[in-house]
Amino acid sequence: MILTPEKLDRDVRRDGADFLIIGSGAAGSVLAYHLAKAGKKVVVLEKGHYYPPEAMRQRELFMSQLISPNTFQPTSGKHTRVAILQGECYGGGTVACDGVTWDLPATVLLDWHRLGLKGYSPENPEIGGIFAELREQLEVNTVPDTHHNPNNQLLKIACERVGLEVHSLDRNVRFCMRCGFCAQGCNYGVKNDSAQTFLKWANELGADVYTDCEVLRIVPGRPEGFTVEAAITAKPKKLGRQERVSGRPAVFQTRRVIVSAGAIGSPRLLLKSGIQARGNAGNRFTLHPTGFVHGLFPDQIIDAFYGINNSVECTHFAYVNRRRSYYDPEIHGFFLEASFSQPWGIANILPGAGPTHLELMHNLRHLGGIQINCKSDNCGRVTLKEMGYDLSAADNRRLIFGTRLAAELLFRVGAAKVWTCIFPEPLLSPQELGKIEKVGYAHKQALLHTGHPFGGCTMGPDPETSVVNEHCECHDTPGLYVCDASVFPSTIGVNPYLSIMMVARRTAKAILAQG
Numbered sequence: 001m002i003l004t005p006e007k008l009d010r011d012v013r014r015d016g017a018d019f020l021i022i023g024s025g026a027a028g029s030v031l032a033y034h035l036a037k038a039g040k041k042v043v044v045l046e047k048g049h050y051y052p053p054e055a056m057r058q059r060e061l062f063m064s065q066l067i068s069p070n071t072f073q074p075t076s077g078k079h080t081r082v083a084i085l086q087g088e089c090y091g092g093g094t095v096a097c098d099g100v101t102w103d104l105p106a107t108v109l110l111d112w113h114r115l116g117l118k119g120y121s122p123e124n125p126e127i128g129g130i131f132a133e134l135r136e137q138l139e140v141n142t143v144p145d146t147h148h149n150p151n152n153q154l155l156k157i158a159c160e161r162v163g164l165e166v167h168s169l170d171r172n173v174r175f176c177m178r179c180g181f182c183a184q185g186c187n188y189g190v191k192n193d194s195a196q197t198f199l200k201w202a203n204e205l206g207a208d209v210y211t212d213c214e215v216l217r218i219v220p221g222r223p224e225g226f227t228v229e230a231a232i233t234a235k236p237k238k239l240g241r242q243e244r245v246s247g248r249p250a251v252f253q254t255r256r257v258i259v260s261a262g263a264i265g266s267p268r269l270l271l272k273s274g275i276q277a278r279g280n281a282g283n284r285f286t287l288h289p290t291g292f293v294h295g296l297f298p299d300q301i302i303d304a305f306y307g308i309n310n311s312v313e314c315t316h317f318a319y320v321n322r323r324r325s326y327y328d329p330e331i332h333g334f335f336l337e338a339s340f341s342q343p344w345g346i347a348n349i350l351p352g353a354g355p356t357h358l359e360l361m362h363n364l365r366h367l368g369g370i371q372i373n374c375k376s377d378n379c380g381r382v383t384l385k386e387m388g389y390d391l392s393a394a395d396n397r398r399l400i401f402g403t404r405l406a407a408e409l410l411f412r413v414g415a416a417k418v419w420t421c422i423f424p425e426p427l428l429s430p431q432e433l434g435k436i437e438k439v440g441y442a443h444k445q446a447l448l449h450t451g452h453p454f455g456g457c458t459m460g461p462d463p464e465t466s467v468v469n470e471h472c473e474c475h476d477t478p479g480l481y482v483c484d485a486s487v488f489p490s491t492i493g494v495n496p497y498l499s500i501m502m503v504a505r506r507t508a509k510a511i512l513a514q515g
């Protein structure tokens with residue numbers, strides 16, 4: 001049952017759940033379904049609100065406030081600022097997700113295996129089996145060539161012209177209406193996000209999901225079990241920012257707790273609960289820093305905000321291709337995605353201010369965009385106040401190489417001017433590409449973004465350097481699990497939601513095997 005605040009007429013006290021799952025996103029939803037399917041009593045606590053598809057009206061500002069009140073939270077670092085986007089609703093990030101679907105690449109599995117995570121090996125058939133199962137459940141299919149909007153076609157044509165590897169993406173959408181509002185939640189209910197799939201199935205199997213229920217603290221019981229303290233807030237105001245005022249108290253007693261509150265929420269919840277995990281909680285926080293390049297096509301209407309935003313990707317220099325002879329780890333390790341969003345989102349991404357920015361916004365219908373997603377090799381630390389992160393010198397070089405390439409591709413297909421996200425002035429010809437190297441990304445004016453944060457509660461065999469073991473159970477707190485993007489011991493260099501679900505599926509199996 002979905003328990004929204006309107007359905008509760010008194011403070012909540014609830015005992016007896018076998019599992020209490022905190023967070024209903026990519027990981028939490030998969031865990032809820034599999035544990036409920038095995039006959040366990042499952043309760044999910046979700047800080048965000050519940051929006052049925054019909055409430056996901058195609059009004060960008062309205063939906064961005066409802067889905068991501070934390071949109072564009074900046075990281076803090078010495079010389080880098082990355083704005084973080086995260087879902088916060090029933091279904092978590094999967095509801096705001098564009099649906100781009102990737103399995104965890106063998107190159108990354110090999111890295112994880114070398115870190116001592118024995119089961120995470122390209123040779124382990126269990127992993128391939130889980131991905132196949134997830135793809136079937138989520139009806140993942142490849143976008144047909146006829147469905148690319150003009151912006152995606154530009155990237156495809158440009159890459160084909162210069163002989164770069166480029167392909168149509170896989171997405172978890174049953175019958176896409178190509179409206180361009182994926183990130184605002186699917187109004188047609190055809191995107192197979194967690195709300196439409198795992199949470200729905202978990203509900204049918206008897207799991208309860210409390211929405212607008214923010215967990216404040218986890219108190220490990222002595223000798224066993226846990227008390228979880230939360231606050232249930234009233235329905236958000238219709239057009240305002242979600243207000244988190246005087247919440248109604250809620251207290252839950254449970255045998256086991258799974259924290260699936262995302263790469264920032266999970267380490268913060270452990271820290272708030274005084275669970276330091278030998279100083280590891282919050283450590284090794286990382287992300288895919290993403291830069292943007294936009295080209296102006298004065299004689300063409302691109303209307304990049306209509307249709308599927310991201311349906312074409314260039315993986316020529318991506319980490320998945322690390323073993324290729326041309327791959328240079330000092331400058332490669334990024335993928336290019338045709339990318340755009342609705343006007344408010346784009347206004348946040350375009351460079352400049354005042355008249356420079358206005359000129360770009362006036363030309364919105366004539367702009368094409370490419371994003372450069374970098375597989376960072378650096379990490380920082382999440383604390384209660386900050387999300388510390390800086391680019392490494394190699395990340396800076398990768399982003400510079402990727403930005404130069406993206407700008408070159410836009411010029412190739414006829415852009416008259418190209419804007420990067422590192423300085424407000426446009427590049428007027430390919431001869432000016434050298435300016436990108438001169439400025440680079442290691443300064444706070446560079447407009448970097450990410451929807452892919454990782455780490456903070458990393459998995460590993462050693463309790464001195466990691467928070468959870470390979471089965472996502474805390475080394476020092478039996479019965480307490482953390483399972484979501486926060487356990488990833490590295491960035492992965494591809495879109496992550498399916499890999500997070502794979503880790504959750506493995507965790508559910510391991511938990512059920514324990515009995």
Ligand SMILES: Cc1cc2nc3c(=O)[nH]c(=O)nc-3n(C[C@H](O)[C@H](O)[C@H](O)COP(=O)(O)OP(=O)(O)OC[C@H]3O[C@@H](n4cnc5c(N)ncnc54)[C@H](O)[C@@H]3O)c2cc1C
Nearest residue numbers: 023025027047092093098099100215265451484485496497
């Ligand atoms: C705009 C956007 C587009 C994206 N597009 C793609 C894409 O195309 N492909 C892809 O693979 N990935 C995409 N992603 C990334 C993907 O959505 C995330 O990587 C994934 O959802 C993370 O899963 P998770 O389980 O770690 O956390 P989440 O899915 O973020 O779930 C965490 C949940 O925990 C809740 N929570 C946090 N703190 C608390 C608390 N204290 N109490 C109760 N609940 C709490 C949050 O509200 C949230 O719902 C996108 C992300 C965004 C924001």
